[in-house]
Amino acid sequence: MEVLRRAFQEGMRPDPQALVDSIPYCQFLGIKIDRKGTEITTILPYAEHLIGNPILPALHGGVIGAFMEVTAIVQIAFETSGPSLAKPVDITIDYLRSGRPVDTYGRAHITKQGKRVINVHVEAWQEEHTKPIAALRGHFLVAGED
Amino acid sequence: MTEQRSKPTGYVVAGVPHAAAIKLAVIDIKPGEVVCTVPFDPRFVGNPETGVVHGGIVTALLDNACGIAVSSRTRQFGQIATLDLRIDYMKPANAGADIYAFAECYKVTRNIAFVRGIAYHDDRSDPIATCAAAFMLGTKSDKGVNLPPKEGG
Numbered sequence: 001m002e003v004l005r006r007a008f009q010e011g012m013r014p015d016p017q018a019l020v021d022s023i024p025y026c027q028f029l030g031i032k033i034d035r036k037g038t039e040i041t042t043i044l045p046y047a048e049h050l051i052g053n054p055i056l057p058a059l060h061g062g063v064i065g066a067f068m069e070v071t072a073i074v075q076i077a078f079e080t081s082g083p084s085l086a087k088p089v090d091i092t093i094d095y096l097r098s099g100r101p102v103d104t105y106g107r108a109h110i111t112k113q114g115k116r117v118i119n120v121h122v123e124a125w126q127e128e129h130t131k132p133i134a135a136l137r138g139h140f141l142v143a144g145e146d
Numbered sequence: 147m148t149e150q151r152s153k154p155t156g157y158v159v160a161g162v163p164h165a166a167a168i169k170l171a172v173i174d175i176k177p178g179e180v181v182c183t184v185p186f187d188p189r190f191v192g193n194p195e196t197g198v199v200h201g202g203i204v205t206a207l208l209d210n211a212c213g214i215a216v217s218s219r220t221r222q223f224g225q226i227a228t229l230d231l232r233i234d235y236m237k238p239a240n241a242g243a244d245i246y247a248f249a250e251c252y253k254v255t256r257n258i259a260f261v262r263g264i265a266y267h268d269d270r271s272d273p274i275a276t277c278a279a280a281f282m283l284g285t286k287s288d289k290g291v292n293l294p295p296k297e298g299g
Binding site for chain 1 (some may be wrong): 167195209228
């Protein structure tokens with residue numbers, strides 16, 4: 001990834017918005033970044049194609065999971081400034097509330113950073129940060145092959 | 147194990163906007179078991195340098211497949227909610243290749259259904275990812291919309 005490599009060579013933190021803009025799947029979901037200093041909030045603006053249950057209506061569980069996975073990967077790229085994207089090893093998603101058809105926000109916290117594996121915790125919420133709609137805990141590989 | 151590659155049934159997923167957006171199709175279904183597929187699409191790429199599809203597509207495919215497996219067994223269509231979903235990623239998806247998912251609802255209790263699933267290209271014994279999920283049954287949502295047409299009439 002050019003964005004990551006350039007930041008790595010220059011010893012800078014990569015621009016998270018440029019990173020998600022360079023990933024087709026993030027564009028497909030419509031993910032945006034709100035960066036305030038070193039604090040990153042990912043934003044999933046509501047769109048009709050993200051709905052999984054049209055009767056409620058509610059966001060698709062896979063979309064919420066994918067959004068939190070992107071949140072984790074962006075946070076790892078930002079904090080570790082590595083030359084390539086982190087790869088998921090395993091993730092566990094807890095669905096806490098149904099995702100209503102409004103914008104969703106995400107924030108990731110690196111729990112433990114090892115040489116090869118990083119443990120991350122992500123929360124996704126809508127209107128109220130204190131009422132998360134889902135949480136993700138996962139391990140991501142940051143160096144070496146597979 | 148080679149997959150039967152029958153024509154997509156189009157059942158259930160037609161009414162789900164995100165499933166339609168990723169062109170998710172059911173290709174085989176029986177009570178408690180389902181095979182679904184998502185065709186390769188350049189919009190789903192997670193790493194433009196390798197062309198590999200983003201893990202999020204695998205997540206969405208497995209989540210949906212697990213939900214269909216539960217519904218096909220309990221016939222509570224649209225009235226289930228995912229409690230949790232754990233995914234283990236074994237290997238990246240091949241660039242340009244369609245992804246399949248097999249999901250099996252192996253236990254149903256009064257309130258909860260337990261499901262496991264496998265995402266793969268051609269061979270279930272060479273998985274891209276595996277998952278385990280638990281679903282809450284009988285959530286108040288709709289009144290059985292999405293019920294499939296009765297088989298054989």
